[in-house]
Every structure is written in structure tokens, then in C-alpha cells.
Amino acid sequence: MRRPIAELWGTGSYTPKRVLTNDEFSKMLDTSDQWIRERTGIRERRVAGADESNACMAKAAAEQVLADTELTALDVQAVVVATCSPDRLLPSQACDLQAILGAKNAAAFDVGAACTGFLYALNVAEGLVAAEQAEHVLVVASEKLTSIMDWTDRTTAVLFGDGAGATIVRRGTTGRGILSSYMKSDGTLAELLYRPGGGAAHPPDEALLKDHSYYIKMAGREVFKAAVLSMADACDKALARAGLAAGDIDLLIPHQANIRIIEATAKHAGLPMDKVYVNVDRFGNTSAASVAIALDEAVRCGRVQPGMKLMFCAFGAGFTWASTVVQW
Numbered sequence: 129m130r131r132p133i134a135e136l137w138g139t140g141s142y143t144p145k146r147v148l149t150n151d152e153f154s155k156m157l158d159t160s161d162q163w164i165r166e167r168t169g170i171r172e173r174r175v176a177g178a179d180e181s182n183a184c185m186a187k188a189a190a191e192q193v194l195a196d197t198e199l200t201a202l203d204v205q206a207v208v209v210a211t212c213s214p215d216r217l218l219p220s221q222a223c224d225l226q227a228i229l230g231a232k233n234a235a236a237f238d239v240g241a242a243c244t245g246f247l248y249a250l251n252v253a254e255g256l257v258a259a260e261q262a263e264h265v266l267v268v269a270s271e272k273l274t275s276i277m278d279w280t281d282r283t284t285a286v287l288f289g290d291g292a293g294a295t296i297v298r299r300g301t302t303g304r305g306i307l308s309s310y311m312k313s314d315g316t317l318a319e320l321l322y323r324p325g326g327g328a329a330h331p332p333d334e335a336l337l338k339d340h341s342y343y344i345k346m347a348g349r350e351v352f353k354a355a356v357l358s359m360a361d362a363c364d365k366a367l368a369r370a371g372l373a374a375g376d377i378d379l380l381i382p383h384q385a386n387i388r389i390i391e392a393t394a395k396h397a398g399l400p401m402d403k404v405y406v407n408v409d410r411f412g413n414t415s416a417a418s419v420a421i422a423l424d425e426a427v428r429c430g431r432v433q434p435g436m437k438l439m440f441c442a443f444g445a446g447f448t449w450a451s452t453v454v455q456w
């Protein structure tokens with residue numbers, strides 16, 4: 129097992145106040161609480177209001193981790209934001225966050241890996257620390273997915289929610305930190321989960337608004353199968369790189385997309401569900417933010433204790449997938 133180069137120091141998160149239940153969805157769409165719960169495990173999700181932009185949620189999560197670590201924004205040399213639902217397309221969400229935090233000494237940029245974004249961002253942050261480009265990297269994963277999903281499409285709308293999570297990555301100090309990581313992608317499958325319009329290839333026009341191609345489109349069944357296989361692959365690879373067996377893991381914190389995907393991942397890894405952190409029932413799929421929010425919750429409720437070995441894994445549009453093993 130290698131000595132960690134970088135560690136996660138402190139956590140923070142923010143989820144919007146507004147709770148939207150499955151029953152409320154069943155009044156808007158041809159769906160039911162039973163269908164959504166049985167197929168996904170989701171009971172409710174949070175929906176950001178007009179006063180809860182991606183930047184606001186990112187700032188709230190960032191301020192919590194800064195308070196947790198007793199750092200100020202001036203102690204941060206890089207702000208890395210994982211998101212696929214930025215407030216605007218230019219400049220990056222990270223630059224907006226850098227500005228409102230007053231992180232005057234920091235570089236700032238986004239990482240685009242959809243639901244795998246937080247794990248990709250942790251890898252980038254570890255690299256910045258290893259190269260001595262930064263002492264403290266603020267990693268924030270923040271999503272306002274409800275602004276890019278099609279509220280008239282029952283096959284996607286019921287799945288997503290909003291929120292943000294954050295951590296600081298710094299040089300490993302006491303043997304704790306990132307033990308291994310694995311990242312992968314397959315862009316040939318991009319069109320199974322994507323936003324067809326609104327980018328440079330199909331700039332916004334009236335037709336695009338009419339045919340809803342500005343919103344997330346997904347081939348649910350194919351994505352489901354790929355997610356199960358990819359999260360299993362990621363866990364196997366990260367464990368092998370760390371020289372660990374699944375039995376060494378104290379808590380698996382998987383991407384919270386669907387309870388059936390989570391259960392299949394745990395089963396493949398041979399981990400009982402009491403070693404798996406689950407909050408998909410309360411937040412739905414918050415894309416990049418999902419592992420970051422779950423980690424913060426797990427830390428704050430005492431499920432994560434010093435010395436524990438954690439495994440994160442995620443899968444998302446791209447396709448992208450990744451896993452990270454951390455000594456807490």
C-alpha cells in the first residue's frame with residue numbers, strides 16, 4: 129500500500145430547502161410514488177429555488193468546509209468545481225465561485241465528467257498537490273440539475289435533484305489520504321446520456337426549445353447496465369491499485385443514482401449493505417455532487433471515523449466512471 133500523497137481535509141455540503149416528493153410528481157406527470165420507489169429507491173429530492181443558483185449552493189458548501197478546517201478563502205491556491213449544470217457557459221462555475229468567496233490567491237477551473245465529476249476533481253486536486261502547485265485545493269461539486277432536466281419527461285425528471293458538496297485536498301500529513309484512484313471513459317456511448325442541443329454544434333434557437341433537445345436525454349436501460357458494470361470495474365481496479373480487498377473497506381460511498389445500481393455494486397464488491405452509505409431516497413441523483421454530499425453527511429452523522437478505509441465510486445455521462453480509496 130503506497131503512502132498517500134494527498135488527503136481530504138474537512139467536508140461541507142448544501143442542499144436546497146424545497147423538498148419535492150414523489151406524490152407531488154404524480155400530480156404533474158403520469159407516474160406514481162410506487163413506481164419511482166420500486167425502480168429507483170428515490171422518495172424525494174431537493175429543488176433549488178430562484179435564489180439558490182449553482183454558485184450559491186457551491187459557496188454554502190465551500191464555506192462549511194472552510195469553517196471545518198479553519199482556513200480562509202485566501203489560503204486556497206486552486207478552486208476546482210465539478211459540475212454539468214453551471215449557472216452560465218462562460219466563464220467557468222469555478223471562476224464565479226472564486227469571485228464570491230474572495231479566493232484571491234487561487235486558480236479556478238471546472239472539471240466536466242458529469243456524475244463522476246467529484247472523483248475526477250479529487251484526482252486533479254491530488255495532482256496539483258503532488259506537483260506543489262497548490263497547498264490547499266478547494267474541491268466543490270455543485271449541481272442545479274433541475275434547471276437542465278425536462279420536467280415533462282417522466283423517464284428522466286423523477287431521477288434528479290440539486291445540491292453541492294465540498295472538501296479541501298492537501299498534502300497527506302499523517303498517513304491518511306488517497307490510497308488509490310482509477311478513472312475511465314468511453315465517449316463512443318455519449319449519446320445514451322447527453323444534452324443534444326445548446327452547445328456550439330447546435331446553438332440555442334426556437335426549434336431547440338420546441339423539441340426539448342436542450343434538456344438531458346437518456347436511454348435508461350442501457351445506462352443502467354453500463355453503470356452496474358462500470359462501477360464494479362472501477363471498484364475492482366481501485367482496490368487492486370491500493371493492494372486491498374473489499375473486506376478491508378469500512379464504508380462504500382457510491383454515486384447515488386438508483387438503489388438497484390448501488391445494491392448491485394455492493395454485491396459485486398462483496399460488501400453488505402450496512403457498509404454502504406445510501407441517501408438516494410432523500411436526494412435523488414445530484415450528479416457530481418452526490419458522492420460529496422453523501423461523504424459530508426456520513427462524516428457529520430459519525431458513520432465515518434478516523435482510521436476508516438472508504439471507497440467512493442461513480443458513473444456518469446460520457447460515459448465516465450471512477451473509484452477512489454481513501455484512508456480517513
Ligand SMILES: CC(C)(COP(=O)(O)OP(=O)(O)OC[C@H]1O[C@@H](n2cnc3c(N)ncnc32)[C@H](O)[C@@H]1OP(=O)(O)O)[C@@H](O)C(=O)NCCC(=O)NCCS
Nearest residue numbers: 159160163167243282283286348349351352385386443444
Ligand atoms: C430510468 C430507470 C429507473 C427506468 O427503469 P426501468 O426498469 O429500466 O424501466 P424502463 O425504462 O424499461 O421503462 C419501463 C416502463 O416504465 C415507464 N416509465 C418510465 N419512467 C416512468 C415513470 N417515472 N413513472 C412511470 N412509468 C415510467 C416506461 O415508459 C416504460 O413503459 P412501457 O413499458 O409502456 O414502454 C432505470 O433504467 C435507471 O435507473 N437507469 C439508470 C438511470 C441513471 O441512473 N442515470 C444516471 C446515471 S449517472
